[in-house]
Amino acid sequence: MKVxxxxxxxxxxxxxxxxxxxxxxxxxxxxxxxxRLNKAFSWNKGFKEYFAVKATPNPTxxxxxxxEGCGTDCSSLAELVMxxxxxxxxxxxxxxxxxxxAEEFVKAAELGAFINLDDFTHIEFLKKTAGxxxxxxxRFNPGGIFSLGESKEGFQVMDNPxxxxxxxxxxxxxxxxxxxxxxxAESFGIHSFLASNTVTNDYYPELAxxxxxxxxxxKKETGISVSYINLSGGVGVAYKPDQEENDIMVIxxxxxxxFEEILVPEGLGDISIFTELGRYxxxxxxxxxxxxxxxxxxxxxxxxxxxxxxxxxxPAMYGSYHHITVLGKENEKAEYKYDVTGxxxxxxxxxAIDRMLPKIEKGDYLVIHDTGAHGFSMGYNYNGRLWSxxxxxxxDGSVVQIRRxxxxxxxxxxxxxxxxx
Ligand SMILES: *Cc1c(COP(=O)(O)O)cnc(C)c1O
Numbered sequence: 001m002k003v004x005x006x007x008x009x010x011x012x013x014x015x016x017x018x019x020x021x022x023x024x025x026x027x028x029x030x031x032x033x034x035x036r037l038n039k040a041f042s043w044n045k046g047f048k049e050y051f052a053v054k055a056t057p058n059p060t061x062x063x064x065x066x067x068e069g070c071g072t073d074c075s076s077l078a079e080l081v082m083x084x085x086x087x088x089x090x091x092x093x094x095x096x097x098x099x100x101x102a103e104e105f106v107k108a109a110e111l112g113a114f115i116n117l118d119d120f121t122h123i124e125f126l127k128k129t130a131g132x133x134x135x136x137x138x139r140f141n142p143g144g145i146f147s148l149g150e151s152k153e154g155f156q157v158m159d160n161p162x163x164x165x166x167x168x169x170x171x172x173x174x175x176x177x178x179x180x181x182x183x184x185a186e187s188f189g190i191h192s193f194l195a196s197n198t199v200t201n202d203y204y205p206e207l208a209x210x211x212x213x214x215x216x217x218x219k220k221e222t223g224i225s226v227s228y229i230n231l232s233g234g235v236g237v238a239y240k241p242d243q244e245e246n247d248i249m250v251i252x253x254x255x256x257x258x259f260e261e262i263l264v265p266e267g268l269g270d271i272s273i274f275t276e277l278g279r280y281x282x283x284x285x286x287x288x289x290x291x292x293x294x295x296x297x298x299x300x301x302x303x304x305x306x307x308x309x310x311x312x313x314x315p316a317m318y319g320s321y322h323h324i325t326v327l328g329k330e331n332e333k334a335e336y337k338y339d340v341t342g343x344x345x346x347x348x349x350x351x352a353i354d355r356m357l358p359k360i361e362k363g364d365y366l367v368i369h370d371t372g373a374h375g376f377s378m379g380y381n382y383n384g385r386l387w388s389x390x391x392x393x394x395x396d397g398s399v400v401q402i403r404r405x406x407x408x409x410x411x412x413x414x415x416x417x418x419x420x421x
């Protein structure tokens with residue numbers, strides 16, 4: 001059973017000063033989870049998590065994670081500037097982008113960030129724009145199909161790196177390291193991201209063994225001892241209540257075993273392990289709170305809420321499951337079958353389809369779970385829908401606003417000069 005981290009009473013209090021819909025985050029949960037991750041990898045002395053800013057680009061969240069020892073993983077100018085404005089700079093930033101504009105390489109270099117090259121041709125591009133730094137990463141794409149076979153509850157992790165736009169081939173990566181060394185680079189990192197939202201403890205260990213073997217090959221063929229291996233993101237969360245969650249301690253231990261087995265015998269035991277988790281760090285610690293405003297009975301039963309896909313795009317875009325709790329009705333039987341919809345003039349604007357829930361009355365508050373990552377951040381202004389506020393439940397239980405809601409003035413701001421044309 002999924003239990004929200006806020007109660008009906010708390011929401012009623014908040015709604016007096018911040019109308020629904022809003023995203024709210026749980027500071028306690030975020031901190032405890034970050035500490036668990038750091039503990040799981042504490043066997044590796046250079047370990048560092050670079051939080052994927054795109055998952056939850058909010059300065060307060062970045063600062064909380066920074067206090068827990070995390071850096072930022074940025075992939076755009078705005079994300080670099082946000083990190084800078086939070087005081088998170090230098091090697092606390094991993095710049096993992098693709099199809100990268102010149103100005104972003106320049107900004108990343110100015111901040112002293114680690115730069116991760118997505119493509120072989122970016123060596124030349126970087127040389128001409130920001131110059132080749134002393135420390136450099138290259139992103140690897142093994143091609144083909146990545147599969148972990150059957151894992152828990154028969155769920156198979158499979159992704160198709162051969163169709164993914166990211167990274168370099170193995171031959172390109174080895175040649176890239178040679179060229180970068182010739183151009184003055186001294187420390188090297190390998191990065192790869194092969195599968196998203198994996199709910200199995202086997203993904204990181206399997207990815208690690210692929211990258212560790214590659215590091216061994218790099219050493220044999222070029223004499224270069226890789227300094228960093230970046231396992232990137234992809235560790236998932238159990239969006240469905242009956243899914244078994246990942247166990248980060250088991251994952252950390254799995255990576256350690258591969259490290260001892262593959263790297264240590266080759267004299268590569270000093271390699272630092274990095275991660276760029278987004279979803280795992282934040283998804284369960286964010287909730288979208290919305291109010292039922294309409295009910296409609298046609299061929300199906302609909303509940304219309306005041307949030308829409310502009311606040312949370314994942315269900316509309318990927319058909320993703322997000323659990324829903326009707327606040328105050330946690331112990332009632334889920335006997336009614338509803339489609340829970342937003343107001344966009346798009347039929348995919350549904351947070352849930354054929355979902356069994358307790359009877360919903362107008363005015364009920366609904367918590368949409370696990371929206372802390374790739375939730376608010378994927379928001380958009382379609383249909384002129386405005387961004388909601390972001391709130392934080394502090395460790396002492398108090399609630400503060402960490403981003404105000406967008407206003408109509410914000411929405412029209414880019415048109416200010418154009419009304420009279
Ligand atoms: C999106 C992304 C991440 C984070 O992925 P999650 O699935 O949220 O863990 C990390 N690194 C890069 C380069 C990404 O694009």
